[in-house]
Amino acid sequence: MADNVCPHCGHVNLKRAVYCFECGTALEQNKPIKGMKPRHQTELDDTIEINIKDTDPQLGVPPSIQEIADARATKELAAQYHDFLKCLRCGTENLPTSEVCPRCGATLMVPDEHYGLRLVVSARSSVGQVRSNNEDNVGIWARGGIVLALVADGMGGAAAGEEASRLTKEAVQADFTGALRGSEILQELTEEEVQQKLRDALYHANEAVLDKINEDKSFQGMGTTATIAFVRGNRIIVAHIGDSRAYIVDGEHGWTHQITDDHSFVEVLVASGHITREQASIHPMRSVLYRALGQVDAAEADLYTQYLKAGDCLVLCSDGLTRHLEAEEIGEIVRRVSDPEMISQELIDLANMRGGEDNISVVVVKAVQDDSTIPLEKLIVINIEDERPPKSSDNLFQTAQFGTFDLDDILNSPDEDNPEA
Ligand SMILES: [Zn+2]
């Protein structure tokens, strides 16, 4: 099992991870990608190789790096935290508003070129008022304006629940991050291919949870929900297992639509007319799931697709939110508050005010109209001298050299390895 140990920090990564989940070290080279179509194989090399040696140290370190370092230092202990945005090209943590990854130069939260939609995100998790530990995990990743978002709600008690949801986050990251996992071609994948990738990610997450249980029997019985959304242009593709939820709030007409169906026993009882929704909300088995990761050999995900337009907002959340808030109340806050960071905070605050019986996690992805061009000419990059720069923000702070340059210079500079290009 322990065959993908990070040489830099010692973290035991999932086999499929290309970059260390903890520190961002590159873990493996040139492994073939299973299941990718031949037309994609030729496009896997990084499209823009950024390795600038002579950057200008006068420009200093962007304040965002220091902000991340400060935020990281407090996250571990916090009863509530907001999560970072991870780069799908290299796994580095960025602030949720970052346009460019400082380590690899990939664009992150930029407007989509076809629809002029810019996604604005927030991922936040609270331990709640009753529990002593947080078994939820949230994740947000981006590249080139595409966003991948995750809520996973672990179960199985204390450390086990945390482990199941963390493994799921690692598995999703491992399946989407790095050129070897197709991060260069996310724009070109068909919707069916995206659906397959999401399904595969949850399949691998399930495998990771089961492997852990087999390895260490003290984790017996752990499991997790997983709701993942892939947002590209005007489309949302959701893969889902369990009773976390995805909602879309329409910015124009104001309606709130629950995208996912809960895989809980009470939901089946409601659907078959045996109990009312009110009875379901106080039913003793309300948190018992009939489908979750870690429970069966191959947990099948449900898939959904939705259109997205400017003003619309996608909300992913764990049941710690929905046991205290009705869909209409979520919609009301989303429409009244414009900033996603404030939306996620208000949703969590309200659930906590009403008792906060469980861990509460919220990921908000809002689409805003932005017809400005992608600011590639303002790329800021770190001088990557070897393939294993430490990702910890403190180390980034010490070792980074920054500079700005023109994209045209890069694109027009002769490619020494490939004179025909
Ligand atoms: Zn590491």
Ligand SMILES: [Zn+2]
């Ligand atoms: Zn990056």
